[in-house]
Amino acid sequence: MNRFFVLEAVLQNKSFTKAAEQLGYTQSSVSQMMASLEKEFNMHILKRSRSGVELTPDGEKLYPFIRQTLKQYRSLLDTAESINGLQSGTIRIGAITSVSCYWLPQLFKEFKTKFPKINFILNQGDYGTILEWLKNDQIDFAIMTAEFGTGFNKTLIHKTSMNAFLPKNHPLAELDQIPIEKLADDPFILVEGGGYSEPLEAFKQAGLTPDVRYIIQDDYTIMAMVEAGLGISILSELVFERTDFKVVSKPIVPDVTRPVAIVYKNKEELPIASQYFVDFIVDHKEELY
Template sequence: MNRFIVLEAVLQNKSFTKAAEQLGYTQSSVSQMMSNLEKEFNMHILKRSRTGVELTPDGEKLYPHIRQALRQYRGLIDTANAINGLQSGTVKIGAITSVSCYWLPDLFKEFKALYPQINFVLNQGDYGTIIDWLKNDQIDFAIMTAEYGEGFNKTIVHNTNMNAFIPVDHPYANADAVPIEALADDPFILVEGGGYSEPLEAFKRSGVTPNVRYKIQDDYTIMAMIEAGLGVSILSELVYRRTDFNIVSKPVEPNVTRPVAIVYKSKDELPIASQHFAKFIIDRKEELK
């Protein structure tokens, strides 16, 4: 089973060297394990390309079965841990910026107070990247919008307001709310959502077309650009709570919301530690603000 774990790390990192660093092996031992794995199955599983190490055509046919074996093995380990009182385990999560910054640190701290031996692996990305991680079993579950990710199970834990983020000298800086039509007149800085965008959907519903001047993946870069007077944006209200940028955040008219959900393939197939942490979040959803 160790060779399967190493293969998974090699593919995730696209590198023997990085996989070795991640797992605490030497690069030569990782290479030897992959060579032995190929000998065992009598086929070439890996190849080097310009983008790094990837699967051969034969490897692509074999790897889904290896992934399934890993899931079953980890399920076995997690079940044993559950019988022993959830003494160990790793929770692998994919999350958007606002969630990973504002909610997860406190949730991790509270959960580890109950289960000190549980570890967390947090991957932050846009919607498209997170869904790819789910499809490839790189994460156990995601915390993201419920509006994207067809075919996955979702449990909504919060409805977050999406506010207008504008410079301090903007005409609507002192208003109670900003009409979405006014935001369409300014240079708009769009969060690169990887397949779905709450602001673009809101503009579409209102029958207006924004003047998208920039597409940026990072909320904090966007706020820095707004502070510099380069445009306006619509972002989660959460990110404004932990920033010292000299900008203004106001509700949008009509209201724009993001239904934040726990997104997963199957609750029963989640590792035991992840099942417990997902339930931990759901039980505290009324406290998420």
């Protein structure tokens, strides 16, 4: 069964090295386990590509059965845990940058004071990547925008503001609030949303088209680029809280917001530990800032 878990981690990370780091193995151990799995099934399951490690055509046919086996095995463990009480378990979460950085560490810490033997696997990505993880059962649930992801169940926990991020010497930096039309002409640095973008939706609602020059996945890289004068951006207000970049963050008129939700297929089918943690987050949602 361990080899199936390792295969899942390799595919999720698209890397033997990152999978080893996530699971606490050496890279050679991961390679050996994958080689052993391929030998057992007498086929090549994995291949290397420009985007990283991925399934071969034979692996694509085999993996759904492995994924179902893992799901059933986790259900078996959950049943044992529910009988014995929540003494152990692993919670697998997919989250956007602002949530993983500013909310989850404290929530993890508080939850582990009650359930110290619970472990967390946190995967950070854009909306599209996170939804793929959910569809493929690589995570138990996600914390992301409620505006994207048809067909999933969602529990709203917070609404964060999306602010304009500008260099300190920008002419608009002195304003208390920035009309969205004033952001359409500057070179714009767009955060990669993986299929959905709050800034682009806000511009669309205002009948505007921004001058997108860069599309970047990492919020902190974007702030560094804004500081360098390469453009302006719209990001979650949360990412400004713990940064020393020489940028300013100002509210936008009309408001641009991100409704943040817990997203999952079916709460009743989540692992027991994940059900507990979802309830824990909901109970503490008033403390999120």
